[in-house]
Amino acid sequence: MANILVTGGAGYIGSHTCVELLNAGHDVVVLDNLSNSSVESLNRVQELTHKSLTFVEGDIRDGKTLDQLFGLYQIDAVIHFAGLKAVGESQQIPLTYFDHNIAGSISLVQAMQRAEVFKLVFSSSATVYDEANSSPLNESMPTGMPSNNYGYTKLIVEQLLEKTSQADVRWSIALLRYFNPVGAHKSGRIGEDPQGIPNNLMPYVTQVAVGRRDKLSIYGNDYDTVDGTGVRDYIHVVDLANAHLCALNNRLEQHGCRAWNIGTGNGSSVLEVKDAFEKVNAVAVAFEFAPRREGDVATSFADNARAVAELGWKPQYQLEDMLADSWNWQKQNPIGYKS
Ligand code: NAD
Ligand code: WQD
Secondary structure (H helix, E strand, O other): OOEEEEEOOOOHHHHHHHHHHHHOOOEEEEEEOOOOOOHHHHHHHHHHHOOOOEEEEOOOOOHHHHHHHHHHOOOOEEEEOOOOOOHHHHHHOHHHHHHHHHHHHHHHHHHHHHHOOOEEEEEEEHHHEOOOOOOOEOOOOOEOOOOOHHHHHHHHHHHHHHHHHHHOOOOEEEEEEEOEEEOOOOOOOOOOOOOOOOOOHHHHHHHHHOOOOOOEEEEOOOOOOOOOOOEEOEEEHHHHHHHHHHHHHHHHHOOEEEEEEEOOOOOEEHHHHHHHHHHHHOOOOOEEEEOOOOOOOOEEOEOOHHHHHHHOOOOOOOHHHHHHHHHHHHHHOOOHHHO
16 A cells, blocks of 8 residues: 555545545545635545545645655655646636646655655546547557647656656656546546536536536537537546556556557437436536637547556446536535535
């Protein structure tokens, strides 16, 4: 059992990963500045697992906080979720994104080096792949220049981690390229709680269903896909959380830097998701077709064979589970953690 630092652990994916880490018997220290989350998620993580974790409120860009943290707790490995993730916002305030996501990651890695902690799992994204690749996307395909600044920060951090590991063989780094995380813990006690108008499909759908928004705008119905709407690889957040535990085990044994896709390998269109959501949950989702959203691709789904073979990871949940669990969370928490 290990002592794991989870940066951004109060957030959507981080909180679900904390549950799985605690359930597996690990000790957990969370560092989060709460800029996009609340401590209530961590209270609920502890309530669900009947275990306690250590919470440090602070910023990954603050080297002193990091040094104190590494000095106080005997950290064995770091799972690094902290960062900003709104694609549209990243176009308006690029420097803020570069600061949190790139400078923040450098600050963390420097502190890890000072503390001689060399095991790291990083939240990357399928957005790093070159748009010219066709799905299923595999890890040997070239990365490209992402169409937005958020994606750019993920690509840069992947590259700087790769170069860091090449320069010092003590590093052991996992780059997990997430596809589209959705769903929530079965209990409905923790889930995705976006501030303001959701950017992503699933929280928008659940907020329409619960009456917080009028209707879903489906961005484009003239793509070259099964029904003209965009196709994505939705992955249950609990499967995604477990991928971090598998990656951690792999990195505790192996050196170097390696990327893995974390997706189911199945693509679903926006209309398929909306229709299945209505059917599984017996609730209506009003919608309209709207113009394509800038920067969107028609189709993106994973080849997950490398993760399955090398990490011993396998997704357990189907789309129907994801939709039922997203709705269960939203119904129980109509205004998120504030309710
Ligand atoms: P989230 O916003 O719910 O969680 C991120 C957490 O990091 C939040 O709790 C926030 O308060 C914290 N944070 C932000 N900046 C910080 C800083 N400078 N110092 C300390 N804490 C900071 O987001 P999430 O959906 O859980 O995403 C987690 C990670 O996964 C992010 O790096 C994101 O870019 C990446 N990712 C997410 C998706 C997705 O669709 N959700 C897809 C691919 C990759
Ligand atoms: C999915 C599909 C939309 C909202 C983004 C980031 C990526 C990663 C995950 C996170 C697309 C359509 C959406 C809506 C719609 N980032 N859609 N109406 O764009 O695949 O990926 O989130 O940290 O980097 O780019 O996910 O959920 O926004 O969209 O029709 O109101 O749903 O056009 O086809 P995307 P998404």
